[in-house]
Amino acid sequence: MKTRSIRFRLTAWYAGLLTTVVLALAAVLFxxxxxxxxxxxxxxxxxxxxxxxxxxxxxxxxxxEANIGGEIASLYAPExxxxxxxxxxxxxGVIYRSGPPNSQAFDPAAVPPAAPEPPWxxxxxxxxxxxxxxLISSVRAPSASGGTYLIEVGTSAAPVDAMFRxxxxxxxxxxxxxxxxxxxxGYALVRRALRPVDEIAGKAEQITQHNLGDRLPVPGTGDExxxxxxxxxxxxxxxxxxxQNSKRFVADASHELRTPLTVLSGELxxxxxxxxxxxxxxxxxGSLLEEVGRLVKIVERLFALSxxxxxxxxxxxxxxxxxxxxxxxxxxxxxxxxxxRIVVTCNAATPVAVEGDHARLKQVVVNLLDNAIKYTPExxxxxxxxxxxxxxxxxxxxxxxxxxxxxxxxxxFDRFYxxxxxxxxxxxxxxxxxxxxxxxxxxxxxxxxxxxAVGKGSCFRVLLPLADEHSLPSATxxxxxx
Amino acid sequence: xxxxxxxxxxxxxxxxxxxxxxxxYAVDVADNGDxxxxxxxxxxxxxxxxxxxxxxxxxxxxxxxxxxxxAQIPILILTARDATSCKVESFEAGADDxxxxxxxxxxxxxxxxxxLRRGPANQASKVRIGDLELDRLAQQVSRAxxxxxxxxxxxxxxxxxxTHKGRxxxxxxxxxxxxxxxxxxxxxxxxxxxxxxxxKVDDPFPAKLIHTVRGVxxxxxxxxxx
Numbered sequence: 001m002k003t004r005s006i007r008f009r010l011t012a013w014y015a016g017l018l019t020t021v022v023l024a025l026a027a028v029l030f031x032x033x034x035x036x037x038x039x040x041x042x043x044x045x046x047x048x049x050x051x052x053x054x055x056x057x058x059x060x061x062x063x064x065e066a067n068i069g070g071e072i073a074s075l076y077a078p079e080x081x082x083x084x085x086x087x088x089x090x091x092x093g094v095i096y097r098s099g100p101p102n103s104q105a106f107d108p109a110a111v112p113p114a115a116p117e118p119p120w121x122x123x124x125x126x127x128x129x130x131x132x133x134x135l136i137s138s139v140r141a142p143s144a145s146g147g148t149y150l151i152e153v154g155t156s157a158a159p160v161d162a163m164f165r166x167x168x169x170x171x172x173x174x175x176x177x178x179x180x181x182x183x184x185x186g187y188a189l190v191r192r193a194l195r196p197v198d199e200i201a202g203k204a205e206q207i208t209q210h211n212l213g214d215r216l217p218v219p220g221t222g223d224e225x226x227x228x229x230x231x232x233x234x235x236x237x238x239x240x241x242x243x244q245n246s247k248r249f250v251a252d253a254s255h256e257l258r259t260p261l262t263v264l265s266g267e268l269x270x271x272x273x274x275x276x277x278x279x280x281x282x283x284x285x286g287s288l289l290e291e292v293g294r295l296v297k298i299v300e301r302l303f304a305l306s307x308x309x310x311x312x313x314x315x316x317x318x319x320x321x322x323x324x325x326x327x328x329x330x331x332x333x334x335x336x337x338x339x340x341r342i343v344v345t346c347n348a349a350t351p352v353a354v355e356g357d358h359a360r361l362k363q364v365v366v367n368l369l370d371n372a373i374k375y376t377p378e379x380x381x382x383x384x385x386x387x388x389x390x391x392x393x394x395x396x397x398x399x400x401x402x403x404x405x406x407x408x409x410x411x412x413f414d415r416f417y418x419x420x421x422x423x424x425x426x427x428x429x430x431x432x433x434x435x436x437x438x439x440x441x442x443x444x445x446x447x448x449x450x451x452x453a454v455g456k457g458s459c460f461r462v463l464l465p466l467a468d469e470h471s472l473p474s475a476t477x478x479x480x481x482x
Numbered sequence: 483x484x485x486x487x488x489x490x491x492x493x494x495x496x497x498x499x500x501x502x503x504x505x506x507y508a509v510d511v512a513d514n515g516d517x518x519x520x521x522x523x524x525x526x527x528x529x530x531x532x533x534x535x536x537x538x539x540x541x542x543x544x545x546x547x548x549x550x551x552x553a554q555i556p557i558l559i560l561t562a563r564d565a566t567s568c569k570v571e572s573f574e575a576g577a578d579d580x581x582x583x584x585x586x587x588x589x590x591x592x593x594x595x596x597x598l599r600r601g602p603a604n605q606a607s608k609v610r611i612g613d614l615e616l617d618r619l620a621q622q623v624s625r626a627x628x629x630x631x632x633x634x635x636x637x638x639x640x641x642x643x644x645t646h647k648g649r650x651x652x653x654x655x656x657x658x659x660x661x662x663x664x665x666x667x668x669x670x671x672x673x674x675x676x677x678x679x680x681x682k683v684d685d686p687f688p689a690k691l692i693h694t695v696r697g698v699x700x701x702x703x704x705x706x707x708x
Contacts, residue, residue, distance in 0.1 A: 270504075270587060272698055285697065296584050360664075366665055
């Protein structure tokens with residue numbers, strides 16, 4: 001259980017609060033009941049003591065002391081009622097003490113005397129050696145003979161104590177049970193209330209720039225969660241709009257640039273071939289044409305990217321051998337490498353079947369190989385490898401080139417990013433090649449990774465999902481062209 | 483040969499018509515779909531070059547109407563729309579070829595010629611340019627009687643230049659024909675192959691056949707024919 005989840009924290013708070021409240025309630029109940037019961041008992045006994053004082057002690061004379069015992073026994077029968085009665089003379093002599101009760105709950109002889117000079121009327125709980133405690137109410141009463149007698153009436157506290165013990169047991173067992181039940185119920189409730197949050201979070205994690213048209217589930221509960229998911233959905237709509245706007249802008253802009261570029265390149269082209277112009281003028285027109293050509297290329301690549309963004313990447317989906325594609329492409333580009341005395345080795349012997357747009361994936365291989373060759377010094381080596389690993393096809397292009405610094409690695413797939421401003425005076429490059437590679441890989445549910453060490457070389461790795469079965473429909477052999 | 487251009491961008495239509503007139507074609511220009519339709523069914527054209535985004539009648543509609551009236555006339559679409567779906571739609575509606583703006587004028591001319599010829603270009607089994615000879619059946623090349631051995635790609639490049647001898651071909655056109663579209667943007671591959679081809683075809687001989695037109699591309703022609 002995650003201790004930081006709202007579910008857990010809410011339940012813990014709830015259980016803690018409940019425990020405190022129930023404990024306080026039980027304590028109040030317990031103490032109140034105890035004082036009430038003991039108070040009521042003391043009152044009854046005090047009344048009885050007064051009765052004894054009024055009816056017997058008030059009339060007593062020294063000679064009658066012995067008779068009191070008989071009268072009390074016949075009137076109150078303390079032994080039968082498990083009661084204790086003791087009458088003490090002012091000098092401390094006991095003139096009457098009830099006998100052992102029938103239940104043998106206590107020994108009357110062992111009850112210690114009351115403290116000297118007690119108040120006129122009071123109650124106490126008296127522990128008695130060898131038996132249960134006694135609740136004793138005492139009354140001092142003047143007698144006919146002149147002295148003040150102490151009349152004590154008591155009863156065993158055992159039944160009351162037993163009841164409280166029982167109550168304690170019930171509370172001790174019941175309370176944790178109640179709290180546990182309530183906590184479990186609370187946990188379930190909170191979980192139910194928060195389930196839409198899980199659903200919303202799960203869906204929100206799946207939303208990327210490619211499925212901004214999707215919406216989060218809205219629990220139709222009318223509560224805060226509904227408001228939250230509606231608010232998030234509105235945010236996604238605004239994001240979607242912004243994203244669509246920027247894509248439309250790129251598409252519109254590159255579209256609008258086409259016509260003026262057509263006129264520019266067409267007119268320059270016919271001028272550049274006008275033999276009546278001087279060679280120098282034609283040369284300058286050619287230079288202009290080259291720049292127009294670059295513009296055209298950038299516009300076309302931007303347009304291609306905006307189409308990839310729009311999800312048009314997989315206009316066709318065929319099954320083919322990635323190893324064969326790598327081998328034949330490497331072969332077609334061999335002269336380009338040879339020209340710079342770079343050795344290209346291809347390590348793609350076993351067929352690796354993938355599914356996708358053959359032309360676009362070929363463009364991935366072409367762009368990666370072209371980069372590798374471009375940024376490898378003369379006499380270096382470029383290796384292309386294709387293999388399958390797990391459920392994925394892996395294509396690697398490894399060079400011994402100049403490498404890319406770590407802080408630039410994260411940016412090389414950005415549009416118009418150039419790792420090194422000084423080396424990039426290549427008329428073909430617009431800083432869009434790798435962005436296109438990345439877009440194509442993503443459109444095929446693939447990934448592109450790069451590792452690089454400055455001065456040692458780079459490794460670009462494309463990961464694509466393998467086609468369902470491993471075998472190819474027909475054996476293909478590498479193209480041996482050029 | 484009479485060609486109708488239906489294009490609302492005046493500068494584009496002027497440029498195209500001037501270029502085509504220089505190639506000795508008769509050219510008419512309509513700057514909206516309705517005029518285009520009126521001209522197309524009044525006169526007898528050998529080829530129509532059609533923009534898709536037109537004021538008045540839409541290019542697509544015009545394409546369908548012309549095709550219904552005349553099943554034979556070649557129609558070349560010239561448009562800024564380059565979505566695959568748009569191309570497919572146009573071909574289904576009866577277009578014969580499709581060029582997206584911006585385009586190299588040289589490419590337009592090559593395509594117009596191919597459409598008017600209605601068949602593969604220069605399919606003679608032997609082609610001669612000066613003292614260079616291509617034997618298409620044997621895929622062999624010789625110059626001044628000496629055999630020149632070429633790799634398949636070098637041969638394909640030379641063959642493409644020879645097919646359009648005397649015409650400047652852009653790097654983009656060469657890449658598309660000799661390689662495929664995946665290599666687009668990689669035009670230095672053309673330069674490298676042309677350099678290798680020159681080493682074998684031109685360097686050992688005093689007269690040069692492969693010419694560079696800066697900013698435009700390459701052409702193959704014998705000096706005397708220029």
